[in-house]
Amino acid sequence: MIRVLVCGAYGKMGREVLKAVHKDEHLSIVGAVDLKSDFNDVGDIIGAGKTGVIVGNDLSMVINETKPQVMVDFTNPEAVMNNIRIAINNGVCPVVGTTGLSEEDLQEVRDLCEYTKVNAIISPNFSIGAILMMRLAQEAVKYLPQVEIIELHHDQKLDAPSGTALRTAELIAQVRGTLRQGHPDEFEKLAGARGSELAGIRVHSVRLPGYVAHQEVIFGGLGQTLTIRHDSISRESFMPGVTLACKRILTIDGLVYGLENILD
Numbered sequence: 001m002i003r004v005l006v007c008g009a010y011g012k013m014g015r016e017v018l019k020a021v022h023k024d025e026h027l028s029i030v031g032a033v034d035l036k037s038d039f040n041d042v043g044d045i046i047g048a049g050k051t052g053v054i055v056g057n058d059l060s061m062v063i064n065e066t067k068p069q070v071m072v073d074f075t076n077p078e079a080v081m082n083n084i085r086i087a088i089n090n091g092v093c094p095v096v097g098t099t100g101l102s103e104e105d106l107q108e109v110r111d112l113c114e115y116t117k118v119n120a121i122i123s124p125n126f127s128i129g130a131i132l133m134m135r136l137a138q139e140a141v142k143y144l145p146q147v148e149i150i151e152l153h154h155d156q157k158l159d160a161p162s163g164t165a166l167r168t169a170e171l172i173a174q175v176r177g178t179l180r181q182g183h184p185d186e187f188e189k190l191a192g193a194r195g196s197e198l199a200g201i202r203v204h205s206v207r208l209p210g211y212v213a214h215q216e217v218i219f220g221g222l223g224q225t226l227t228i229r230h231d232s233i234s235r236e237s238f239m240p241g242v243t244l245a246c247k248r249i250l251t252i253d254g255l256v257y258g259l260e261n262i263l264d
């Protein structure tokens with residue numbers, strides 16, 4: 001059994017991770033952390049009866065007391081780097097789904113992993129459908145280089161654009177480079193009308209109640225468009241990826257960025 005601590009245990013993703021880890025025969029929840037801890041038993045959060053694992057609010061203390069091998073983090077962009085540092089410096093391998101990490105943050109984690117010989121997995125999206133959407137987009141852009149991205153999420157999401165949209169744009173740009181699209185004299189009558197931009201790719205962010213996590217990658221060519229769309233209609237969609245990462249993390253080497261790199 002791999003000993004797992006869940007950070008962000010009361011969050012939308014944290015609760016789902018607790019359920020998935022609890023159900024997995026190779027994983028065991030030994031610790032849980034959230035800011036607003038009222039020292040509940042995790043079994044009460046997931047409706048599984050008493051487990052004896054209590055939600056704490058001090059990550060270092062919970063690590064000390066519960067000796068996890070893996071920390072799963074779904075918290076927020078402000079909290080995540082500190083959690084990663086605490087985990088790695090205590091010999092605990094972080095599996096991170098929290099988005100909003102910068103290139104500098106990733107480099108810091110890479111360096112920490114190398115220095116401590118503790119492994120880490122960070123993925124902006126843990127659903128297989130989203131990984132396939134990105135892979136297919138990299139294929140499509142070879143033939144249809146003009147592309148825009150629309151991501152649609154629930155209205156409680158903090159970061160925009162989504163980590164998935166940024167990663168998709170990065171992966172597309174690795175294949176096609178930076179390309180100038182649209183009319184050279186185009187202008188915005190309202191600031192932001194054309195969305196944000198990464199490597200010449202426009203990214204549009206929609207936030208509404210009713211959505212979970214969705215993305216369209218739209219390619220345009222002469223007389224035609226191609227749309228690759230992925231929908232996470234429930235947060236269960238991320239769980240096979242998260243539990244796989246918890247198992248693979250002990251045998252990788254250093255930092256792995258992107259679920260796609262542990263699938264093959």
Ligand SMILES: NC(=O)C1=CN([C@@H]2O[C@H](COP(=O)(O)OP(=O)(O)OC[C@H]3O[C@@H](n4cnc5c(N)ncnc54)[C@H](OP(=O)(O)O)[C@@H]3O)[C@@H](O)[C@H]2O)C=CC1
Nearest residue numbers: 008010011012013034035074075079097098099124125126
């Ligand atoms: N990679 C992937 O596949 C996916 C990634 N995500 C990402 O995961 C993150 C979490 O999403 P979601 O569950 O919807 O967010 P929520 O806001 O529902 O959950 C985050 C939880 O973490 C808690 N928290 C905040 N700071 C800390 C801290 N320092 N230590 C412990 N807990 C803390 C929050 O408490 P409080 O509310 O009091 O602040 C909250 O309970 C986001 O960055 C999101 O983009 C989401 C889905 C899939």
Ligand SMILES: O=C(O)C1=N[C@H](C(=O)O)C[C@H](O)C1
Nearest residue numbers: 099124125157162163164213
């Ligand atoms: O906040 C979310 O919900 C999600 N966040 C991730 C992102 O920013 O891409 C993954 C997924 O889209 C859900």
